[in-house]
Amino acid sequence: MGEKITMGAWGERRAAEYLRSEGIKLVETNFRSKIGEIDIIALENNKTVLFIEVKTRAGLSQGLPCEAVNKHKMRRLSMVAAYYMSLNSVRASLGNMPEHRFDVIEILLLNGKAWLRHIRDAFRIGDAGA
Amino acid sequence: MRNRNNITSIGLAGLEGYKVEVETSISSGLPAFIIVGLPDSSVQESRERVRVVLKNIGFEFPLKRILVNLAPADTRKEGPIYDLPIALGILEASGQLEGIPKDCVFVGELSLEGSLRPVRGMLPIALSARKHGAKEIFVPKDSAAEAALVRGITVYPAEHVSEIVEHLQGINEIKRAGEYAAKEDEETYHDFSDVKGQPGMRRALEVAVSGAHNILLCGMAGSGKSMMAKRIPSILPPMSMDEMIESTAVHSIAGMTGKAAPLLPHRPFRAPHHSVSSAGIAGGGKSLRPGEMSLAHNGVLFLDEFPEFRREVMESLRQPIEDGRLTITRASGSVTYPSDFMLVCAMNPCKCGWYGHPSGKCECSCDSVKNYRGRISGPIMDRIDIYVEAPPVDYEELTSKGENEPSSAIRERVMIAREVQLSRQGTVNARMSHEMIEAHCGIDEESGKLMRAAYEKFSLSARAYNRILKVARTVADMAGSVDIGFAHLAEAIRYRNPHG
């Protein structure tokens, strides 16, 4: 590794590799907007749009990585996803997809190994309180 | 796929049930699961349970925008009982289940494995379902016996949500709950024959129970007053079916019914400790549960060491004594529970308990004795129909001879006296209206003089005046007399508290 990258960026790259290996098509990485960002947007089976939050942590001292997706984060992700789906360019390509899903990929670095876990349908809008 | 549907459930406000329509709509869009319609936090938690359960029992939790509306929107929805209708609503609206009949009611909390947990207030819910025209009700198995107390509605008990799904799909029909057969009251009571002497207190108690009058027993420690009060259940007349249903409904809301034999077999006898709180006696808490006064509905509320009760507890007795029901109001709402009880109080004559004992054991000052009795306020004393003082038992024992009468003999007389009252005016004497007093409590001229003398001597209130007439009516009924005679009235006046 020549350039120095953050652990978060490394995790996102690792997650992208994993998704490709699963045959899931990446649509966008690091989507940014004024209201927030989404790590990965992907398409599964040409049917389901995935909004994926990647959480990477070294060690368990702060709990499991997925536990970092709190109510505040859920609300934020819902808003960014809604904004994303409203973009004209997106509507042209993804507008008629029947399903949308919020996933979390957690990557835990422990004893020199990376443990990856893909949590499908990690939350629904409303989980953070209506 | 229908995308939207309605399933009927029932909510409770006190004993009153109201229809709740669980409206589910599923549309495309970002995956959401939202419950609206004034759900409290326990209803919000059902989102998580329903989601897990549907997946666990092999259904899809659709990746769509799921909106559940609990209508009417202006009533607060409480508790986890909407889990079942919400789960079925999602299955039907997403096309995974068909044919939920319209005149059905569903209630039940789900465990994460999909089993159904018992429901608090099952009896009033089932009564309300029938009132709203439902033909069938699906309930948790452990609540089924209680729901089956209600005639005219088919009860389907289920242990697991899958049983209900399969029933609706026509795969496996659920066996209906059988109508509940009331059991004989098998409880063995302490008997009046165990209590020595005290003919005066015995008589006063029989008068009180015969007409459901409030009574205060005053006697020193060891006079047997508490012993006698605790034997009241053995002489209470049996409940009618309607009374049983009413009393059971109150216990059901308090979560105090047994799952195998839910119907309350005998009149309640509630004896809260004098440390009881206002909420404990009157009801309350977040979900406005009934208190001791409502649990004593159709039965007896026994308050031992009456002057030791909190002031606000004593004062809260006034409304139910007058109205036979009790309204609790909190920020979360207001509910009314039936609270028609016979009040039985016992007290020592003084703080130490020995005032008036021939041995002179009492060391209370005159002020202290006055003070102790003064803890019972005028308005409460006014509502006590019968006040009786018990002489020390060692003196009494000398004069009592032979066997004491067993409870069964007293109970038989009580039942006859009650029968007379119910056939004459449809209620017990203690509950007579002004019109009924007018019609049934006439007194002759001689008795009128006696009444006037008493009126002046005790400076009676109008309420006390009417209460004396009601007790006199009971004494006359016990004697099998159509009219209230001089002796009947004289006995009733004797029961007024001379200190009150």
Ligand SMILES: [Zn+2]
């Ligand atoms: Zn004393």
